Amino acid sequence: MNVTISGPKGLPLSGNLLSFRRDPLQFIRSASEEHGDVIHFRFGPKRHVYMLMNPDQIKEVLVSKQAHFRKGKGLQVAKAVVGDGILTSEGKKHLRQRRLMQPAFHRDRIATYGQVMVRQGVDLMSEWKDGEVRDIHHDMMKVTLAIITETMFGKSIKEGADQIGKAIDIGLKYVANKASSFIDIPLSVPTKSNREFVESNETLDKTIFALIEERRKNGEQGQNDLLSMLLAARDEDDGEGMTDEQVRDEVMTIFVAGHETTANTMSWIFYLLATHPEIEKKLHDELTAVLCDRLPTVEDLPHLTYTNLIVQETLRLYPAAWTINREVVEEVEIGGHTYQPGDTLMMSQYVMHRNHRYYDKPDEFIPERFEGDLLKRIPTFAYFPFGGGPRVCIGNNFALMEAALLLATITQRYKLRLETPDQKVEPEPLVTLRPKNGLPLRIEKRG
Numbered sequence: 001m002n003v004t005i006s007g008p009k010g011l012p013l014s015g016n017l018l019s020f021r022r023d024p025l026q027f028i029r030s031a032s033e034e035h036g037d038v039i040h041f042r043f044g045p046k047r048h049v050y051m052l053m054n055p056d057q058i059k060e061v062l063v064s065k066q067a068h069f070r071k072g073k074g075l076q077v078a079k080a081v082v083g084d085g086i087l088t089s090e091g092k093k094h095l096r097q098r099r100l101m102q103p104a105f106h107r108d109r110i111a112t113y114g115q116v117m118v119r120q121g122v123d124l125m126s127e128w129k130d131g132e133v134r135d136i137h138h139d140m141m142k143v144t145l146a147i148i149t150e151t152m153f154g155k156s157i158k159e160g161a162d163q164i165g166k167a168i169d170i171g172l173k174y175v176a177n178k179a180s181s182f183i184d185i186p187l188s189v190p191t192k193s194n195r196e197f198v199e200s201n202e203t204l205d206k207t208i209f210a211l212i213e214e215r216r217k218n219g220e221q222g223q224n225d226l227l228s229m230l231l232a233a234r235d236e237d238d239g240e241g242m243t244d245e246q247v248r249d250e251v252m253t254i255f256v257a258g259h260e261t262t263a264n265t266m267s268w269i270f271y272l273l274a275t276h277p278e279i280e281k282k283l284h285d286e287l288t289a290v291l292c293d294r295l296p297t298v299e300d301l302p303h304l305t306y307t308n309l310i311v312q313e314t315l316r317l318y319p320a321a322w323t324i325n326r327e328v329v330e331e332v333e334i335g336g337h338t339y340q341p342g343d344t345l346m347m348s349q350y351v352m353h354r355n356h357r358y359y360d361k362p363d364e365f366i367p368e369r370f371e372g373d374l375l376k377r378i379p380t381f382a383y384f385p386f387g388g389g390p391r392v393c394i395g396n397n398f399a400l401m402e403a404a405l406l407l408a409t410i411t412q413r414y415k416l417r418l419e420t421p422d423q424k425v426e427p428e429p430l431v432t433l434r435p436k437n438g439l440p441l442r443i444e445k446r447g
């Protein structure tokens, strides 16, 4: 049986591609308001994309029928940067890598990183001057990179962090261009961007392999960082660990997956607080009541309930991962429609999280909405900032802890204000959902 699926009208050859490219968020949102549970787009003459708006169907794709799919095109291209790590690998290989890496991300393990997160937040603020305007998005990228570098390698390797940051930037630009380009120019062709990418990748490999070699030589004992855990991980079936190349791919994966996503979330939090003084005031009251003047710790997190609600609500309105895409590899039936190999299924957190069916006043910033039993009343995949199923974000606890600790640390000392009252801040949906053109905010020291 095949149900009827509709979608916005497109042009003869390019289909809906140009409208989508012009303003992806607006395009998918208005399509979701005009069509049913499944919306059909055509990108170019042959590529069929179906956006799922029914949480139960999303559950089938990500959980019960996940074996019929592989990751979408964008992530396949990302292999140029992150190799065949946990984010991009498929099937048995993914399962093995996931098993090997899971313990390193256990809630108790990552609790030890709380101190690093707070200290890096304090370090960042040591550069801030009362009254100045700063690009807060740039600052958030810097601090999350410093945090992931230190939790990965144990010590603050300042030069290494800058180098890795630059290489990731070049790599992600290369991936974004390649994913959206019609012509596939192989890396062996020495164009300017190919050369820049190859060179930065080589420098990066040298840095990471040197760190792996040093650690293998000196032993992992006594080190409490992610790198030691990756090196020490053994598969329970065959007792084997990871090769240096696998460790390199996983290190890069964690840098890429765990850096910009959290930075974006922090930027959106500060933007929302700057535009909602009454919510900021409630946050200040909580920080005073729980912390007085001292810095937060992991042990404070269960008591920082409003802080956590702000993080949760920000991930609803501005989910750093704004869509999850899957490509069908084996014919599959979902919701009465049979999808064919090569079809793309798109599941957008951005659109779902602003759906009237599940959220009152969906475009408003109301952290209190998560206070009661909202998450029990709505279907699981009506709120899924970290995805779901066997490929759910492995760093979700890490990210939630980092966001809450950075928020508490920074808000205790500074208020962040719009530069001008009519300042426009728009989301830009690239690989992740970031503020377009950065986030200039005026910083004011709290009395």
Ligand code: HEM
Pocket (backbone or CB within 6 Å): 071, 086, 087, 088, 098, 253, 254, 257, 258, 259, 261, 262, 265, 319, 320, 321, 324, 325, 385, 386, 387, 388, 390, 391, 392, 393, 394, 395, 396, 398, 399
């Ligand atoms: C607010 C911050 C974050 C958000 C919104 C986020 C979101 C996501 C989402 C939606 C996925 C699933 C993608 C898919 O199914 O196609 C994912 C996967 C992943 N994330 Fe995150 N993430 C965040 C932070 C982090 C951090 C801090 C780390 C590591 C320290 C991390 C590491 C990963 C990895 C390794 C995967 C791949 C898991 C797998 O395929 O088994 N993420 N993330």
